[in-house]
Amino acid sequence: MGGFTPYQRRLFIFLSVATFFEGYDFLALSQVLPEMVHDMGITHAHEGLLVAFINLGTVVAYLLVRQADKWGRKRVLTVTILGYTLFTFLTGLAPDVISFALFQFFGRVFLIAEWAISMVYAAEEFPAERRGLVIGVISAFSSFGAIVCAGVEPILIDTEYGMTMAATLAQARPEYLVDTMFGWRMVYFVGVVPLLLLAFARRGLKESKRYVQQGVSERRPLLALLRGPYRKRIVQLALILGVTYICSQTAVTFWKQFVMEERGFSKEQVGQSITLAALIAMPLIFVTGALIDKAGRRLGGLVIFGLAALGTFGAYTMHSQWALTVSLVFGIFGDSAPFIVLNAYTTELFPTEIRGDAYAWANNLLGRIGYVVSPLIVGVAAETWGWGASVRLTAICPLLAVMLVWVLLPETRAKELEETSAL
Numbered sequence: 252m253g254g255f256t257p258y259q260r261r262l263f264i265f266l267s268v269a270t271f272f273e274g275y276d277f278l279a280l281s282q283v284l285p286e287m288v289h290d291m292g293i294t295h296a297h298e299g300l301l302v303a304f305i306n307l308g309t310v311v312a313y314l315l316v317r318q319a320d321k322w323g324r325k326r327v328l329t330v331t332i333l334g335y336t337l338f339t340f341l342t343g344l345a346p347d348v349i350s351f352a353l354f355q356f357f358g359r360v361f362l363i364a365e366w367a368i369s370m371v372y373a374a375e376e377f378p379a380e381r382r383g384l385v386i387g388v389i390s391a392f393s394s395f396g397a398i399v400c401a402g403v404e405p406i407l408i409d410t411e412y413g414m415t416m417a418a419t420l421a422q423a424r425p426e427y428l429v430d431t432m433f434g435w436r437m438v439y440f441v442g443v444v445p446l447l448l449l450a451f452a453r454r455g456l457k458e459s460k461r462y463v464q465q466g467v468s469e470r471r472p473l474l475a476l477l478r479g480p481y482r483k484r485i486v487q488l489a490l491i492l493g494v495t496y497i498c499s500q501t502a503v504t505f506w507k508q509f510v511m512e513e514r515g516f517s518k519e520q521v522g523q524s525i526t527l528a529a530l531i532a533m534p535l536i537f538v539t540g541a542l543i544d545k546a547g548r549r550l551g552g553l554v555i556f557g558l559a560a561l562g563t564f565g566a567y568t569m570h571s572q573w574a575l576t577v578s579l580v581f582g583i584f585g586d587s588a589p590f591i592v593l594n595a596y597t598t599e600l601f602p603t604e605i606r607g608d609a610y611a612w613a614n615n616l617l618g619r620i621g622y623v624v625s626p627l628i629v630g631v632a633a634e635t636w637g638w639g640a641s642v643r644l645t646a647i648c649p650l651l652a653v654m655l656v657w658v659l660l661p662e663t664r665a666k667e668l669e670e671t672s673a674l
Contacts, residue, residue, distance in 0.1 A: 254381070262457075263377075263385065266389045267388065269449060270393050274396030276396075277393075280355065281505070282400060283438060285507055285511065298505075299627045308359030308362075308363070312359070315330070315331060316364050324371055324375075327368050330361075331361045334357070339439050343439035345436075370389075370594045371607055373598070374595075375459045375598075376460065384541050387543070390590060391587070397529050476609055481609060484613075488597055489613045489614075489616075491593060492597075494648050496625065498560070500622045502562070503579075509638035509642065510524070510575060512637075513638060514570060523572075528576050532580045532583040532587075539551070543664070547662050549660070552653050553657075555588045558585065560647070561581055563582050563645060564646035566582040567640075568639065593614075598610065599672065600663070
């Protein structure tokens, strides 16, 4: 982090920790699904419906993200951290699938808003020539969150150690503990602890300098941006994001079900493969930001999206544990790395006074349509064709997305935001 001011270094660490939970929460859902299916008798179609409903929270996050232009980046980030902490804790207490879905829905609202504001902060507070690196490293901490979740999940769900931890945290009667606190719930309770530390650390956060310099934005009607000169850019980015989400949202989410049902993996094999794949994928994701700073967003994107497509296809096609794990490395890479490119674009192509609102429109409201719909469609298709054939088809989407990047978007490498946002 040479060349950064002391505050920029602290901000870098803070934002990295904040995005850690995007990866933790995403993998947590995929990890606990088989246990919930077993406990509650949920069908494949209902699994897809559950994931789709929870993912609707990422669309509703639009309402929070757009407030960053009115309330300020700092205030919105504070609200999102506190909100996500609360609903993560409530998820662990959920007595049935309906309450679980509701708590996770609202948890996703705050989590994705937190993630989006972290990207805006990263774009506005760091030098142009290192903007991709910063966004890349911050995003890579999402994969680190996935690694931690993959590592702790078998301990918390399947061992006596998990029950001991549950008893300590819950301070509940043993009979209540066995029924409601032991098992997958601990994945969420453990996640609350660092969230509380993050809520404390945010006191040293400052408002974005660019936001302060441009002054408080006037209140805009909901559809104002779609009537303005930046409408075309919003639609272009939303299309690319939507196509990318179709693949990324299912590639990791349903992999555990796929290998257990169609490849005969045990829980131990799943844990080994996911942990190893995430460990290998993480350094690849860490260098993605540096790659797009050196090679550019478009050329770097060609490599990144191509690997994502290959990884997803292989992760739902291969048969041996070794081949599936190698493919999963690039599946996990493909879940995060393409969005380093797209987050850079989405923060760079709009001026400061509308950056939060434009990001919310392109990513949360319109782009997330693919995020919400894809698990629902894949879940229904899996009832007939199985997980492998259903998810494998989505591997074409990263290739379509990178083609759209080359056709529709300019190169923004090493340019100041005032230049990249000009029409």
